[in-house]
Amino acid sequence: MIQFRHLFAAALITLSSPAAAQEAPPATGGQLIGGVFDALGIRKPPPAAPDFVRESRPERMDYQPFTPRPEKRKTAAELQAASAELDRAAAENRRRAARVKVPD
Numbered sequence: 001m002i003q004f005r006h007l008f009a010a011a012l013i014t015l016s017s018p019a020a021a022q023e024a025p026p027a028t029g030g031q032l033i034g035g036v037f038d039a040l041g042i043r044k045p046p047p048a049a050p051d052f053v054r055e056s057r058p059e060r061m062d063y064q065p066f067t068p069r070p071e072k073r074k075t076a077a078e079l080q081a082a083s084a085e086l087d088r089a090a091a092e093n094r095r096r097a098a099r100v101k102v103p104d
Contacts, residue, residue, distance in 0.1 A: 005041070005042060006042070008040065009036060009037065009040055009042060013033055
């Protein structure tokens with residue numbers, strides 16, 4: 001019976017993938033698959049957190065969510081300066097590497 005469940009779940013996932021691909025980009029089909037796994041009894045609920053974990057966590061988690069800042073585009077002059085700096089560093093590294101004696 002368990003093998004039938006796994007086979008049925010695999011077949012359902014395989015057949016639902018093309019349908020999920022046709023939906024809007026944010027929809028991945030994960031909720032559908034999770035629901036199927038729950039209905040078939042394949043997915044087990046997560047275990048309860050140990051006491052020391054529950055006691056160490058505050059009631060309310062105050063944190064700042066990570067929000068990436070929009071990058072400021074560099075001007076052509078800044079890009080040329082960065083390119084020149086990289087070229088200087090590469091030349092210095094080549095100069096240093098030329099001094100190293102390789103053992104036979």
